[in-house]
Amino acid sequence: MPYPLQVRTEPKGRPAARLFVDVAPVAGRCRAAAVLGAALALMIATPAALRAPAHGGQSVAAKPAPPALSSPAFAPTSARELGHALGWEVASRSWPELRQAAGQAGALAAEARPRGAPPDPASLPGPTPGPPRQGLRLAAVFGTDHRVPLPARFKAVEDKIGLLFNLRTHTVCTAFCVDKDIIATAGHCLHRTAGERPPQLGDFWFGRDYDTVRDFARIAGYASGAAAQHVMSGAMSLSIRPPIDAAKDWALVRLTRPVCSKGGLPLSVLTIDDIIKEAEARRVFHVSYHRDFTPWKLAYSRACGVARNFAGVEWGAIARDFAKPSALILHTCATGGASSGSPLLLETPTGPAVIGINIGTYVQSKVVMQAGRVTQRLKADTIANTAVSSEVFAEKLETFRQATILGSAAQIRELQARLAQRGLFAGKVNGIYDAELRSAIEAHERAEGLPETGLATAALLERLER
Numbered sequence: 001m002p003y004p005l006q007v008r009t010e011p012k013g014r015p016a017a018r019l020f021v022d023v024a025p026v027a028g029r030c031r032a033a034a035v036l037g038a039a040l041a042l043m044i045a046t047p048a049a050l051r052a053p054a055h056g057g058q059s060v061a062a063k064p065a066p067p068a069l070s071s072p073a074f075a076p077t078s079a080r081e082l083g084h085a086l087g088w089e090v091a092s093r094s095w096p097e098l099r100q101a102a103g104q105a106g107a108l109a110a111e112a113r114p115r116g117a118p119p120d121p122a123s124l125p126g127p128t129p130g131p132p133r134q135g136l137r138l139a140a141v142f143g144t145d146h147r148v149p150l151p152a153r154f155k156a157v158e159d160k161i162g163l164l165f166n167l168r169t170h171t172v173c174t175a176f177c178v179d180k181d182i183i184a185t186a187g188h189c190l191h192r193t194a195g196e197r198p199p200q201l202g203d204f205w206f207g208r209d210y211d212t213v214r215d216f217a218r219i220a221g222y223a224s225g226a227a228a229q230h231v232m233s234g235a236m237s238l239s240i241r242p243p244i245d246a247a248k249d250w251a252l253v254r255l256t257r258p259v260c261s262k263g264g265l266p267l268s269v270l271t272i273d274d275i276i277k278e279a280e281a282r283r284v285f286h287v288s289y290h291r292d293f294t295p296w297k298l299a300y301s302r303a304c305g306v307a308r309n310f311a312g313v314e315w316g317a318i319a320r321d322f323a324k325p326s327a328l329i330l331h332t333c334a335t336g337g338a339s340s341g342s343p344l345l346l347e348t349p350t351g352p353a354v355i356g357i358n359i360g361t362y363v364q365s366k367v368v369m370q371a372g373r374v375t376q377r378l379k380a381d382t383i384a385n386t387a388v389s390s391e392v393f394a395e396k397l398e399t400f401r402q403a404t405i406l407g408s409a410a411q412i413r414e415l416q417a418r419l420a421q422r423g424l425f426a427g428k429v430n431g432i433y434d435a436e437l438r439s440a441i442e443a444h445e446r447a448e449g450l451p452e453t454g455l456a457t458a459a460l461l462e463r464l465e466r
Contacts, residue, residue: 140361140385142305142332150287150298157287157345157352158298159262162208162215164189164253164341169199174288174342175206176354177260178252178267178397181220185341186359186388187233187251194237201227208259210289211297217255226407229433229456230254232400234392236435239323246386247324249359250393252400267390267397268346268353272308275329275346275355275389279306283347284331288358291337304333304344310383313364318383327392329356330384344387356387399451404458412437415456418464419444 141147150158164175164185173189183206192198202222208215220230234248270278278284286301293299306329308315319325329344335358344356365380406412409431416437419425424447425440438454444464445452 140336140382141334142382142384145334146303147290147293147299147301147334149294150300154287154300154352156262157265158211159209159213160260160265161287161289161298161343162206163210163289163296163338164204164206166199166204168203171199172289172291172338173340174338174358175253176265176341176343177208177262178264178354179401180258180260180263181217181255182264182397182400183253183255183260184343184354184357184393184397185251185253186357187235187249188238188359189341190231190251190253191233191236191238194239198236201231206253206255206259215259215261217257217259220254220256221405221407222256224407224409226409226412226433229405229407229412232396232453232455234388236438242321243323244321245323246359247322247327247388247392250357250388252393252397254400254405265343265345266351266353267394268348268355269389269391269394270346270355272306272326272329272389276306276308278346278355279304279331284333284355285345285347285352286331286333286335286339286342286358287345288335288339288342290335290339293336296338299334301333301335304331306331307384312381313383318362327389329387329389330362331358331387333358333385335361335385354390356389357393358385358387361385395451396453399453400455403453403455406456406458406461411458411461412456415461415464416440418461422464 160177162175162177162183163172164183165172171189173185175183175185175189178184190199190201190204201219202225204219204222204227206217206219208217219227221227231251231253233251235245238249239245275284282303284304284306286304287298288301289296290299308318308330310318310330315325318330322328331344333344335342339358340360342358343354344358345352346355362383362385363380364383366378368374368376368378406415412433413429413431416425416427416429416431419437419440420429422444424443425437427434427436427440433456437456441456441460442452442454444450444460445454448463
């Protein structure tokens, strides 16, 4: 799913022009100038969902329940949840009739299985036929599509990767284990981007080894509305204007239980020059779920290229679009919807290690302008896929592992009050961990010369009480 990025460009010394991909007009005064733009298409899968009819509740018949409805993992808790999982389009029945039909189907489906299991995203239909809308890249493949089913020799990798999904917001990403109860993924899968309404973190499920094991867990604290403080991320709101915050597009998530029984994938911190050398030696590869590749089975993209310069585009021009370009890995592993959050891997003597988290596709677009108006849209060029280097979050993981997170609203209220006393927190003392509280914690950590984590921990509260 693409998100709009406002992009600066400087064609041949003329004033910078800006472009909102997909949603906003170009602003600028260049005459008949070719304006270059860029976009990062985020690889979140957005399955078709049940939605209310626009005019009186009439359209065409709902799709029948797919075979996956009989899966033991499927236990809908509401008619709407069932509709989401079935991927029904509202059709030829009124909305109340459809809800009644969904409720009856849900009751039948739940008769022979225990409650409490998550809905089943495998029952969602594939992508809607037809051309994607402008800016959307269902798959980013460079040259020949080398994706194949994950080879058996990577069984240890398969055991440590899973689906991160939220049927209420209709999104699916990939995530991978980094500890027995901690997973890593792309930050935008959880928080979205600046200007977008963030989802409720308590609505997310993680299903490890989704194709075979399907070991499910929620985000820790979800039951008490405290899931947010159990997520450590680069940012809770990613900037969509250059310089783009792509290097902050990562997240670490603590789960309700240790579903990663096989342990986590190790992280390897390398310089970009070393990563490029490893790619030239054909030791860099990618493993992910993809919307367009046998849902939901892991795909293996072998011998990925990594570079700074690409055909017709030099690194200097690319780097201007990003806040911390040194933390980005531009690669040519084939990706598709739902690959956001997947690991970019390196073959090492001791086994595969994570060198980055895949986040999206970097696209440059061109328009022709006359008298400040767009007169022609030219074909967009897909430059490369992007990943955030593990150097950004490797040390954060160790901090997160050791942190004792405040779990109750009373503790969070106490933390808010203490920070307010120091003039660092101006929000409501309501027991809710949010972006404002996180910023206050980070401000305190900076003032004390501590590493910035933004985490609401027992150690932090103890320091503030002294």
